[in-house]
Amino acid sequence: MLKIAVFGAGRIGRIHAQNVVAHPALRLEYLVDPGAHVGALAAQTGARVVDVHTALGDPDIAGVVVASPTALHLEHCAQALDAGKAVLCEKPVDLDAGRARAASAKLGARDARLLVGFNRRFDPHFSAARSRLMAGDVGKLESLHITSHDPAPPSPAYVRESGGLFKDMAIHDFDMARWLLGEQPTEVFAAASCLIDPGIGAAGDVDTAKTVLKTASGTLCVISNSRRSGYGYDQRIEAFGSAGAIRADNLLQSSVSTWSASGMSSDTFQNFFLDRYADAYRRELEHFVQVIGGRESPAISFDDGVAALTLAEAAAESLRTGRTVRVS
């Protein structure tokens, strides 16, 4: 049994904590979170609530999941790596690409023990789509469409702390784009509006955006983001190649439909990431187990995290200027 500490007992920390508990090879030893809400999770999982130093000082701890507030990610990662732990760090790695790049420069060999948690890469549907793409099933990739709409907007208070739509939400899609394009985007353009909640606009952010990426070879990518869908979690990709297209579609709650005088009506869509990415989080943790054991290299490096953050900053700059922003 590998012993694990989870830093952060918020929404995402809870997912990881529960998956650690359910994993046959892992044991959740510690929860690190200064907030009162950690108590409930500790009671549910049987983990002990300790501070950072206690957790990292325990030589039996093999891995640390960093799901603390984003502002602490870099510090927590560095501390845990220095203590010799393997680290699974939640996205984004930071809210400032420059600071993240500086941190990257100091990582050195510790990089091989650090996995960034872009959970969607572990989604079986997106994995299957990418496998078909990489196998050349539709020839050479020419363009890519990513749809990523949340069911309902977060509060303006959340938005204010989040780093904004590009760093908080679209960052997943920037990583997906890089993963599927197989090539770095070199140009970024973004258009966006605040259409859903004026409070989001008052917080200085947008809630609806279309971002266009272009790679050196000319491959184009469109990312559609919305903080609201009205029908559930809209998470789709379409990859257009020289010989056809590959799609990963949304998922419904069941295969049931009703046929009536008004046509065919399905079951409801899966509502949000807890449903849609339940498997992805489990497969991500399984990969982390392999990283801890040194049997696999991290599928998503710190530099992948920096690259996604760089695209997010470029999109925000394009939005301010109305111009294409070049990324090196």
Add this chain to the structure above:
Amino acid sequence: MLKIAVFGAGRIGRIHAQNVVAHPALRLEYLVDPGAHVGALAAQTGARVVDVHTALGDPDIAGVVVASPTALHLEHCAQALDAGKAVLCEKPVDLDAGRARAASAKLGARDARLLVGFNRRFDPHFSAARSRLMAGDVGKLESLHITSHDPAPPSPAYVRESGGLFKDMAIHDFDMARWLLGEQPTEVFAAASCLIDPGIGAAGDVDTAKTVLKTASGTLCVISNSRRSGYGYDQRIEAFGSAGAIRADNLLQSSVSTWSASGMSSDTFQNFFLDRYADAYRRELEHFVQVIGGRESPAISFDDGVAALTLAEAAAESLRTGRTVRVS
């Protein structure tokens, strides 16, 4: 231009008359129908209303579409064939299999000029399904499911004259079964109920039936008939082979769907045969043009009509006795 006479100006006669008018190589010369309603169709199509003898006595008439009441089918076909015309005869060829068999015995060479109008064989969807089946795409056929549900029941008055569900409605499906099975059914079992309209029961008929056919080689076929669907015209086939299955599905009015908090909802289903089989009737007429010209043999012979009728009678007998009925 080939000149055509259409016998019968009812629902089906009208379809044929309009298709003749729209066909670039055909001219609708005569309508034969003693009823007053023929006037409107004549006005619309520009055809002349005449009696049987006038129509058949005109040496320029190349083909006759027999869409008169079923009781007149045998007589009209014989008269038209004797007058040297090619004939497209609507289903069923008669309401009595014995009488139809006797008529068949007397046909002789005239058979090559007589096409029976099982329109579904010309449906592009069913044709495509059969092509895949005959090409061996799913190996050897093991069983076949035919779903054939009307949107809404006819009046009990219609039912009383119709010959009953098996001869009036399921006769299409018996022909489809023979066409797709590629082998004669030798055993017939039917179970049925009157669930939709007690008036249909009072007319001595059923409105909901499940018929099981078995061929000499053991292939099984289930036909589901209902006089009501609640959602439109349900016309589907599923063919299960040793290496997979082939389906032909229902059609919707458009490709539009709405995604909402209650899931995905499509457009309405095509309502009835005027929509679903519009192409089939046109392709059937096109084949008839080729039969008239001697370039193609009738795809559906009189004996095909007799065979479907024989199965209908066997189903009715099985329903009375609760036993499997053997058909030779």
Add this chain to the structure above:
Amino acid sequence: MLKIAVFGAGRIGRIHAQNVVAHPALRLEYLVDPGAHVGALAAQTGARVVDVHTALGDPDIAGVVVASPTALHLEHCAQALDAGKAVLCEKPVDLDAGRARAASAKLGARDARLLVGFNRRFDPHFSAARSRLMAGDVGKLESLHITSHDPAPPSPAYVRESGGLFKDMAIHDFDMARWLLGEQPTEVFAAASCLIDPGIGAAGDVDTAKTVLKTASGTLCVISNSRRSGYGYDQRIEAFGSAGAIRADNLLQSSVSTWSASGMSSDTFQNFFLDRYADAYRRELEHFVQVIGGRESPAISFDDGVAALTLAEAAAESLRTGRTVRVS
């Protein structure tokens, strides 16, 4: 933690054992199986291999899962119930309806502690379909189609011991029919063939069957069974009501499809019951936990098991006689 004993370490016993291990409120204490293969499962789960008497003599055992060979079901259920344990008994309850009815007569109050494992009732897709049906979404049920095709046939040796297609395989569908019809079938007809493996025929069984059920009110049900599909596990229902239809469809491995010059091609179908009914087995076990605790009555009683077995015997008799068999 409730302590559980699992009787039988075969294919189904393994599923239950693993689900017990993964359930947060259960502990797998004992495995009972005289075969050598039990060792691997014991090693994997940490359970002890003991004999029936040891398992039932332990007062801490709260529930017993009976997944032993069918011939032992009645005896094991009786022993476990007599020992005061709650019991989850796999289907079929026995291979002889008369013997099962006799056992039923002796159950008395112990019935409230006995759950029969028709796992499909716990499938979320079928549950959702039934909820829509019971809510009257399509009016009054008029007919029901159940498709139940396995991906590939079992060995003739398995078939020989299985009780035959109706008791081994279709028994699930007889239970589904009863559950969805909301009314007892009173007439049974079956047609069947041996088309897939002559060895199955030599073992006295069939591998392809169509069964028609009719209830007192005239509702009709068709069950299609095949021991082979060529495409995976085909588990579908269609319920036709007075105002529309409800379907539960098959499941694919992912939502990915490829669009090419040959059309649209999906991912593969879920292969067999380990995939398709993984959730159902978990939900069934969760219900058993509630039954153990006395918080829920068994959703599927011993008499439900007897009723399905009675329909299976009627189907077999109909197959022998070619006649409709009445069931009371």
Add this chain to the structure above:
Amino acid sequence: MLKIAVFGAGRIGRIHAQNVVAHPALRLEYLVDPGAHVGALAAQTGARVVDVHTALGDPDIAGVVVASPTALHLEHCAQALDAGKAVLCEKPVDLDAGRARAASAKLGARDARLLVGFNRRFDPHFSAARSRLMAGDVGKLESLHITSHDPAPPSPAYVRESGGLFKDMAIHDFDMARWLLGEQPTEVFAAASCLIDPGIGAAGDVDTAKTVLKTASGTLCVISNSRRSGYGYDQRIEAFGSAGAIRADNLLQSSVSTWSASGMSSDTFQNFFLDRYADAYRRELEHFVQVIGGRESPAISFDDGVAALTLAEAAAESLRTGRTVRVS
């Protein structure tokens, strides 16, 4: 019978000529085309080949379909309108927005007799989608995705004369966007590449483009264009509103699918506009008949044609500059 002249016997002229012939209320009197290929169409349709003046000088000609080369559209429209004919003018109205605006200024009352042929507005699928949108089925529109990919690229020679991807191909999508947004786009951004045929690049054009439109109220629209799909004609819309989404999907050649060990495979996609928009062209002509008769105002005005052209020019400018272009 209304007599019609068709100017231009190319690919689109042929469609209109054949639809005129098949329309019960129309008669194709003249074809106007200086090329030799007009002979075959004349022979097929029975129309006479004449020059512009003869056609327009015939007082019996009620309507003119202008499907001549784009460079002649403005001149032919003006001549026909001056001669008192109703006009159906193919897209684009011209290759120069300034010239088209000047022509618009001179139209005056003749505008009421001029229909611009953006055929997709008459497509039943897009019409149905728009009806749902306008009925408020998904609340207020927030963003719109238009996918418009041809099956295979035209020759570089065609491209060179075409006005380029934005004026030749995307012009349809600019019109669709205006029609569905219900509001004028005020900002345009385009990114594009030449990925399919270097000859298209050598002709100064692109073959793959993503265009982003934004309206004054902030609604966003993405148009995806490709000269090649590998699977047929990809013509889809997705409209995202405050309460859900509406989609119009692609069409397949039939409803047939095969289920096998590799999953489900459909029939092929409809290949190109002759299939997909056959109904749209017929419904467009039917509307033109109503315009000729003064019973309906043109659904698509000359100014609609100018507006689409203006967006096309803005997209081209954005492509050159890498900046958002404002459109008034």
